[in-house]
Amino acid sequence: MISKKSKYAIHALVHLFKNATSENPIPTHTIAEETHVPVKFLETILRELKQAGVTASKKGKDGGYFLQKPAQEIHIAEILRVLDGPIALIPCVSYRYYQKCDECVNEATCGVKRAFLDIRAQTVELMKNYTLDKLIDSPPL
Amino acid sequence: MISKKSKYAIHALVHLFKNATSENPIPTHTIAEETHVPVKFLETILRELKQAGVTASKKGKDGGYFLQKPAQEIHIAEILRVLDGPIALIPCVSYRYYQKCDECVNEATCGVKRAFLDIRAQTVELMKNYTLDKLIDSPPL
DNA sequence: ATATTTCCTATCAATTTAGTAGGAATTAAA
DNA sequence: TTTAATTCCTACTAAATTGATAGGAAATAT
Ligand code: FES
Ligand code: FES
Numbered sequence: 001m002i003s004k005k006s007k008y009a010i011h012a013l014v015h016l017f018k019n020a021t022s023e024n025p026i027p028t029h030t031i032a033e034e035t036h037v038p039v040k041f042l043e044t045i046l047r048e049l050k051q052a053g054v055t056a057s058k059k060g061k062d063g064g065y066f067l068q069k070p071a072q073e074i075h076i077a078e079i080l081r082v083l084d085g086p087i088a089l090i091p092c093v094s095y096r097y098y099q100k101c102d103e104c105v106n107e108a109t110c111g112v113k114r115a116f117l118d119i120r121a122q123t124v125e126l127m128k129n130y131t132l133d134k135l136i137d138s139p140p141l
Numbered sequence: 142m143i144s145k146k147s148k149y150a151i152h153a154l155v156h157l158f159k160n161a162t163s164e165n166p167i168p169t170h171t172i173a174e175e176t177h178v179p180v181k182f183l184e185t186i187l188r189e190l191k192q193a194g195v196t197a198s199k200k201g202k203d204g205g206y207f208l209q210k211p212a213q214e215i216h217i218a219e220i221l222r223v224l225d226g227p228i229a230l231i232p233c234v235s236y237r238y239y240q241k242c243d244e245c246v247n248e249a250t251c252g253v254k255r256a257f258l259d260i261r262a263q264t265v266e267l268m269k270n271y272t273l274d275k276l277i278d279s280p281p282l
Numbered sequence: 283a284t285a286t287t288t289c290c291t292a293t294c295a296a297t298t299t300a301g302t303a304g305g306a307a308t309t310a311a312a
Numbered sequence: 313t314t315t316a317a318t319t320c321c322t323a324c325t326a327a328a329t330t331g332a333t334a335g336g337a338a339a340t341a342t
Contacts, residue, residue, distance in 0.1 A: 002230045004331065010253055011244045027287065035244045041332055047289065060340025061286040076256065089143045103152045103176045111276040112151055115217065122267055126260055135252040145300065168318065182301055188320065201309025202317045 006083045008037045009045050010135065013079065016055065017071040017132045025057065025064030045083070052082040071132035077124050087127070088120045147224045149178045150186050151276065154220065157196065158212040158273045166198065166205030186224070193223040208273075218268035228268070229261045 012031050020026040028046060032039035046065050049055040056068040067074065077087060091099035092107060093116045104110045153172050161167040169187060173180035187206050190196040197209040208215065218228060229235035233242045234257045245251045 001227060001232070003329090007231055007242075007253075008244070014253065025287095029287090037244060038332065040334080043288080044290095044332090050288095057288060058340085059288045059338080061284090062341060063287045063339085065288090076260075086142060090148055091142070101148075103149070103178060106278070106281070109278045109281055111278045112148075112155065114279070115271045115276055119217075119267055119271070123264060126263055130256045130260070135256055137247070137250045137252045138255070140247070140250055144298090166318095170318090179301065181303080184319080185301090185321095191319095198319060199309085200307080200319045202315095203310060204308085204318045206319090 002080060003084050005041075005045055006080055008035065008042060009049060009079055009083055010076065011035045012037065012042060012046065013049070013054070013067070013074065013132055014135050016065060016067050018136065020064065020066035022056070022058075022066050025062075025066045027064040030064070049079075049082060052078075054078065054082065067132075074132045075128045076130045077127035080127070087124055088116070090116045093117045093120050143221060144225050146182075146186055147221055149176070149183060150190060150220055150224055151217065152176045153178065153183060153187065154190070154195070154208070154215065154273055155276050157206060157208050159277065161205065161207035163197070163199075163207050166203075166207045168205040171205070190220075190223060193219075195219065195223065212273035215273045216269045217271045218265050221268070228265055229257065231257045234258045234261050 012035060015031050015034055016026060028043050029039050031037070031046075032042045035042075046055055046057070050057055050065075050068070053068055054074055055065050057063065057065050080087060086094040086097045088094035088097070090101070090112070091097060092101045092104075092110075092113050101107065101110070101113070104113070107113060153176060156172050156175055157167060169184050170180050172178070172187075173183045176183075187196055187198070191198055191206075191209070194209055195215055196206050198204065198206050221228060227235040227238045229238070231242070231253070232238060232240035233245075233248060233251075233254050242248065242251070242254070245254070248254060
């Protein structure tokens with residue numbers, strides 16, 4: 001399971017994609033109302049995403065948030081990496097958060113590592129396919 | 142990331158696959174020494190796996206654990222489900238642990254749900270490929 | 283000036299994770 | 313029949329993480 005933080009983030013970002021532009025930024029409280037997310041929590045989420053280069057903001061009255069790059073370049077893998085950390089399922093196959101395994105004598109021949117390395121690679125590919133623009137709701141019939 | 146519990150479990154199960162039979166069960170402390178896992182913690186893990194139908198045990202002196210079914214029928218998805226819960230990344234796409242999303246008005250058309258449903262399905266397929274017998278270390282050259 | 287917003291830091295309660303403690307029940311074998 | 317070795321069971325606990333909230337300071341449009 002991903003954290004609620006990441007789930008909130010994804011919904012908020014989809015909302016920004018649908019409604020915001022740099023000329024028309026959307027304030028946090030609006031998104032919070034639409035998506036039923038606690039406003040103060042969402043505030044910190046959007047700020048974290050800004051620091052990571054995903055969202056951008058305009059301060060003061062008539063301010064708010066919008067996307068810092070095209071929705072086609074923001075995918076689930078990136079969002080999860082920013083808010084939940086590594087995609088890798090065990091520390092020895094994580095590039096950024098690598099940690100040695102105490103259980104294993106020889107990392108080079110470890111079969112468990114081999115498997116999880118493959119799983120991580122394929123999971124990333126999967127998640128990269130889901131960019132924000134592919135997350136909008138299907139039209140109701 | 143998966144829990145340490147699940148990681149310990151995978152290593153322990155591979156060890157059982159390599160070394161144990163119903164006539165020659167391996168005691169917990171032996172596995173704990175080999176895999177450098179705290180023995181009392183491993184005890185509870187192997188018991189949980191037994192209750193889930195993965196391991197079997199023989200009590201008393203000369204007792205220990207062994208696999209309850211062929212290694213080819215025990216895969217990573219099953220182990221993670223037993224010890225870490227759902228594979229699904231959000232609650233609304235989990236079959237066993239389903240929970241409604243407060244953020245979403247119409248679950249039927251929700252694009253986020255659609256994506257995570259696909260991700261779960263594909264992740265399960267990926268993990269099902271990794272049965273215990275495919276997790277043994279590669280031969281050193 | 284005023285209203286509205288982002289931005290910042292700190293704090294906090296609840297939950298989950300990663301174990302530990304202490305022993306009861308079972309079994310093999312001396 | 314005692315002893316040693318094991319699984320099994322329940323309860324407990326410390327540390328970390330999660331999911332927030334509190335209380336403003338700084339910026340900006342009108
Ligand atoms: S080296 Fe990481 S699981 Fe073996
Ligand atoms: S219904 Fe679960 S994310 Fe929309």
